Amino acid sequence: MNTGFAALHIAPQYVKRLQELGITEPSDIQADAIPIALEGKDVVAQSQTGTGKTLAYSLPLLHKIDTSAREVQALVLVPTRELGMQIVQTLEQLVKDSDVRVQQLIGGASIERQIDRLKLKPQIVVGTPGRVQELVKLRKLKLHGIRTVVVDEVDQVFELGSMQDVEALFKGMLRDRQLLFFSATFPPPLQDVIDRWMREPVYVRVNPAQRTSETLEHLYFVCQERDKIDTLRRIVRLYNPKAAIVFVNETDDIGEAVAKLQHVGLSVEGLYGDSFKQERAKAMQAFRAGKFQLLLATDVAARGLDLPQVTHVINLDPPIDADHYVHRVGRTGRMGRKGTAVSIITPREQFIIDKFSKTLGIEIKQRTMFHGKVVDPEQERAIRRDTKKLVERRVPDEFPSGSEKPEARIAQAGAPKLPRTEGKSVKPAQTGTGRPSAPAAPDKRKADRERDRKNKGAPRWLKEKRDPSGKPKK
């Protein structure tokens, strides 16, 4: 038999494990990247969200592991803790019943425990740049045995604050290591990083012109800023998604939005980077288990997370650029499944939608809600015209002032106002049922934020790509 993963020269034990997990045929990126990675070449791999990139690097990485050598041989770097945990789970599923050990090295968790676990000599470590670098500095993690380094979501890992940590790690390693860079998006400035660290890289790109999954439908609704929460509520009622991720741009908006949505009876929890580590893990775990319907999150949840039950991604704030849009909406419509991306925008934000549809070559269709249904705006206009004619014919003199016309009442009845931002923003509330005495605010202090802001003066290659000319003229 020489089909599927066996044809890619994946060892029988892993082919068998994959079969047990219900995976028999390699995806395009797996079929293209695995053979090259197995040759030991440095690989730059790009494919859409939800196309199986994790397995595309995990399998070659496992192939190089020498179980008789008790040292760290492979490092996987990721931008967020949640993604790190997910990748550890995937790897552990693959190495079940084998001698390969995997250890996660992420921030927020007890460093002592991670140090203890490193004494058990895992061959593979998966981590976020800060914590991995910290363990190297403490001389608890040795880099000399590392032969494979994967940087997942490489464009995000090489942003601002993490970049120095990653480059310090690279400098501490032997020249003779294989580098694998993966992402759905490769902003042009990333080429400098590739040129600096990779040796004769092979570029594997699957369908790069098609930036988002073809199984995704892109929609948007227009409303005023103060009506966004209510619009979201109505969208959720109408679509009733099995599970949805709702994105906001700022951490500070999460607590207030969660409270308001819970108040109107929605099943929702918040997830953001500054929340306590235990709360983050708990919210993520509960969402994976289907314990609530809406995960209200910052871009911490935008990348890599694989949650098959997510049918809708909703942008309560528009993402700051097209790449962010790609990753956010990529949380649904994965592996051939259908998904819906819904953006809720103000009239002033309309230009952003236009920009995304042009940049990404996709159609983002406007929808409105009318009489409890989602309709095309053109349909709504037709219905309103007909209603008006009918009303005028029947009761011509009953609504002389204009403000009390039936269509105005209809529109109001369906849209009770629930302002999203009134005065000062409320600090995010803690999710879950944690200690009641714990502070409700994020544990990140103001001084930290100040420092972060200052850090942005440093290597800001990513910022260069921002285009201020896209802003509306005043």
Added chain:
DNA sequence: AAAAAAC
């Protein structure tokens, strides 16, 4: 217009 990533 931001978030995330270490103690």
